[in-house]
Structure formats: C-alpha cells, structure tokens
Amino acid sequence: MERIPILRMGHYLLVTIQVELYDRLALSLETDLVQMVNKTSAKGVLIDISAVAIVDSFMGRIIGNIASMSKILDAQTVVVGMQPAVAITLVELGLSLPNVFTALDVQKGMDLLASMIDVEQEDFDDYEDNNS
Amino acid sequence: MIVTLSKDVMKVVKDQDVVPFRNRVKEYAVKIKMGLVNQTKLITAASELVRNMLKYASGGEILIEIITKGRDNGIRLTFKDKGPGIPDIDLAMKDGFSTGKSLGLGLPGTKRLVSEFDIKTIVGEGTTVRIIKWANG
Numbered sequence: 001m002e003r004i005p006i007l008r009m010g011h012y013l014l015v016t017i018q019v020e021l022y023d024r025l026a027l028s029l030e031t032d033l034v035q036m037v038n039k040t041s042a043k044g045v046l047i048d049i050s051a052v053a054i055v056d057s058f059m060g061r062i063i064g065n066i067a068s069m070s071k072i073l074d075a076q077t078v079v080v081g082m083q084p085a086v087a088i089t090l091v092e093l094g095l096s097l098p099n100v101f102t103a104l105d106v107q108k109g110m111d112l113l114a115s116m117i118d119v120e121q122e123d124f125d126d127y128e129d130n131n132s
Numbered sequence: 133m134i135v136t137l138s139k140d141v142m143k144v145v146k147d148q149d150v151v152p153f154r155n156r157v158k159e160y161a162v163k164i165k166m167g168l169v170n171q172t173k174l175i176t177a178a179s180e181l182v183r184n185m186l187k188y189a190s191g192g193e194i195l196i197e198i199i200t201k202g203r204d205n206g207i208r209l210t211f212k213d214k215g216p217g218i219p220d221i222d223l224a225m226k227d228g229f230s231t232g233k234s235l236g237l238g239l240p241g242t243k244r245l246v247s248e249f250d251i252k253t254i255v256g257e258g259t260t261v262r263i264i265k266w267a268n269g
Contacts, residue, residue: 022147054176
C-alpha cells in the first residue's frame, strides 16, 4: 500500500506530502505519524503541504487530528506551504483549522517549532549526552 | 438555455477511484480556462460529494459535462447513486449535522463552494446531486 514517508531530524519529524491525498492515505499518515511521535519522542512535527492541490473536509479534519494527537503526546505540529486557493476553499467550506499552527514555508515553520519547543529540555539532553 | 458541449461518465466504487476522478474534473476545468481558485473549489466540492457517495451508497456514477449558457462556460457534475437516500434533506443541508462520524460540513460546505447546487433524493432508491461551477462564477 502507498505510504507517505516520515523523516526524523533531531527532535523533529518532517513530512512532505508529494502525492494527491485520498482518504485511506490520509488515515494511514495519521496513524504512522502519531506512532512515530511516540516512538521517537519527537518534540515537533512539520507537515509540508505545498504540493497538495486539494484539502477537503476529511483531509482537513485529519490534519487537525494529527495536531491534537501530537499535542497530547507533547509534540507541536506546524503545517507549512498551504496554497492560497486551498486556504480560500477550506475557509469557505467551513473549516478554519483553529488548533493548527501554520507557517508560510519550511524555514518559517522550523523557526516556529524551535521557538515553541522547550529549550531547557534540549539543553538537558545535550548535558546527558556529554556526560554519558 | 444551458447547452452541453461535451460529456463523460465515470464510475466510482472504491477509495482509489477518487484521485483519477478529481484529475478528470481538473482536466475539464482547465479546458474551459477556469481560474485556479474556482478549480480548487470545484474539485474540493466534487471530492466531498464523491466521498458521500462511497460512504453511504457504496459508490455510483458521475456525469461530467462542459456546459455553456450565453457567454458563460462551466462544468456540471451529476452524482447519481442507488443508496439509501436521505430522509431529511433540510437537516442534511445544515452545518454540523452528520449521521456518520464526520464534521457535517460535506453538503452545506459543498453548496458554498459551487455556483449552483441541486439535490434530489428518494428514500430507498437513491440520491442525485447536481452541481454547476461557472468558469467566472
């Protein structure tokens, strides 16, 4: 079955959706991503949807779910690169994704994630690494 | 008067059929030079309706047409299924109502995205939804 790859980079998980989404694919991404957050203790999730031309109510809901589920597992989610036409359509559809952080591009998204994540925790990790 | 310039019928019976169907709608929209925002609205509306069809009626048939009225060109999509029908159409058109586990934005949301929206349903026989999106509308 087709799957969307999830890349790990330090405390972050990166997902770039390069294919057209359909329901089952979006659902498996939700499951995979939440499991990855748990397995890797990731602190931030960045989802790049710049190549996605269509986000309807179901896929919008999945994006919202991923953000809420990750939040419960102590990870922040930022969605980046939404096309203007997709944003217009989503809001007119009635889905404004109030609980999802967004940024215009990957760079701004990573900056936002870095600012949200507890820096002391990272320092502590480094401290542990250096002394073990 | 609305005149049909070209038409095409597609069957959608499983989840994977949705992507080719969306691509076909896009092809048609590009053919009549519909702008990107209207294209996105139309394809999103189509995606909502095709999901309903798969979820509640295990699929059906979609008629895709390029139509013209005076100087306006548009796309008309007719979704026809032989599902259970919708008992209370006014309720189904309300924001937030859903018998499934969804947000209930499907039908009312779709209506907001298109130029014309028409739904006919007979309980026990099926549902037909017809939408029109004008290239400049």
